[in-house]
Amino acid sequence: xxxxxxxxxxxxxxxxxxxxxxxxxxxxxxxxxxxxxxxxxxxxxxxxxxxxxxxxxxxxxxxxxxxxxxxxxxxxxxxxxxxxxxxxxxxxxxxxxxxxxxxxxxxxxxxxxxxxx
Amino acid sequence: xxxxxxxxxxxxxxxxxxxxxxxxxxxxxxxxxxxxxxxxxxxxxxxxxxxxxxxxxxxxxxxxxxxxxxxxxxxxxxxxxxxxxxxxxxxxxxxxxxxxxxxxxxxxxxxxx
Numbered sequence: 001x002x003x004x005x006x007x008x009x010x011x012x013x014x015x016x017x018x019x020x021x022x023x024x025x026x027x028x029x030x031x032x033x034x035x036x037x038x039x040x041x042x043x044x045x046x047x048x049x050x051x052x053x054x055x056x057x058x059x060x061x062x063x064x065x066x067x068x069x070x071x072x073x074x075x076x077x078x079x080x081x082x083x084x085x086x087x088x089x090x091x092x093x094x095x096x097x098x099x100x101x102x103x104x105x106x107x108x109x110x111x112x113x114x115x116x117x
Numbered sequence: 118x119x120x121x122x123x124x125x126x127x128x129x130x131x132x133x134x135x136x137x138x139x140x141x142x143x144x145x146x147x148x149x150x151x152x153x154x155x156x157x158x159x160x161x162x163x164x165x166x167x168x169x170x171x172x173x174x175x176x177x178x179x180x181x182x183x184x185x186x187x188x189x190x191x192x193x194x195x196x197x198x199x200x201x202x203x204x205x206x207x208x209x210x211x212x213x214x215x216x217x218x219x220x221x222x223x224x225x226x227x228x229x230x
Contacts, residue, residue, distance in 0.1 A: 033218070040126070042208060042222035058217070090162065092218075105152055106210075106218055108162040 003027070006091050006109035014117050019078040021112050023091030030095060032074035033106065034058075034066060037088040049074055081116045088113050121211050123221035130199045131229050137184075138194045138224045140209030147171075149213040151185070151192045156223075157205040165207070168192065199228045 007022035025032065031050050035043040035058075045058030047066040055066050063085060067075045074093075078085055092106040120143045130136035142151070149170045156162040168176045168185050175183050180200075184193045196203055209221040 035220075040222060042123075043220040045217065045219075048217060105164040105167060106154075107164075108154075110161050 004091055004093055004107050004109040006089075006112050008112050009110060010113050010115075012115045012117060013078075013081050015080075015082055017078075017081045019081050019114070019116075021076040021078075021089055021091075021114070023074045023076070023093075023109055024072050025074075025093040025107070026072065027093070027095070027107070028071065029093035029107075030071075031093060032068065033092040033094075034064075034074065034076045035090045035092065036060070036085075037090055037111070043090065046076065083116050086114060086116045121209055121219050121221040123207075123209055123224050125224045126222070127225045127227075129227040129229055130196075132199055132201060134199055135195060135197045136199055136226065138196075138207050138209075138226065140192045140194070140221055142190050142192065142209070142211045142219075144190070144211065144213065146213050149211060151183075152210040152212070152218075153181070153183070153192075153194045154208045154210060154220075155203075155205045156208065157202075162208070166194065196226075201228050201230060204228045 003026045005024045013019050033048040034046045037043050044060050046064050049055045049068040052071050065077045089112045091109040094104045094106045096104045122141045151168045153165040154162050155165045166178045166181050180197045182195045206223045206225050208223045211219045
């Protein structure tokens with residue numbers, strides 16, 4: 001089974017801090033994704049990556065950056081945390097080359113519930 | 118732009134009964150894939166069922182089946198013989214080229230004993 005591991009289940013930080021959320025997958029997947037999940041808004045894509053050192057903005061990239069130095073690891077960075085970034089953050093991965101139609105589902109981590117005080 | 122709409126924020130069903138969750142989507146593409154994901158309370162999101170747009174036959178996975186109406190851009194999920202473990206948030210999702218997924222806002226399903 002695919003394993004997507006997020007480094008923290010719960011995290012509390014202060015406004016203005018730089019926050020790192022880590023995600024690791026063990027199935028050699030090409031694609032990795034970061035979402036935030038808020039009640040009534042569903043999942044909104046922040047950033048995704050389809051290869052090492054490659055990244056693309058999703059729907060709500062403002063205030064975030066990402067890093068993918070190794071294929072298995074995709075980090076989400078909150079440059080200067082703000083209270084409106086309090087949310088559940090979900091990491092996911094999927095296989096399949098980017099340019100092709102893919103029926104491969106996304107595999108999700110357990111999520112990180114981040115609170116910014 | 119691709120959009121996915123789930124118009125039922127909350128639903129409930131009696132144990133052993135059948136329930137249908139609705140999903141509509143908007144796309145100009147002719148080939149794509151549709152998914153239903155399940156997120157139990159405080160647990161990991163998992164795939165329930167998927168449908169390829171070029172296949173006319175509706176996908177089925179045990180008690181879960183879909184009603185895919187391509188012309189209407191509708192993709193509903195039917196859960197038969199509902200069980201307590203089906204209580205979860207259900208998300209409809211769409212993907213095309215580029216592997217980017219688009220999710221609906223979710224339907225919270227409660228199975229009542």
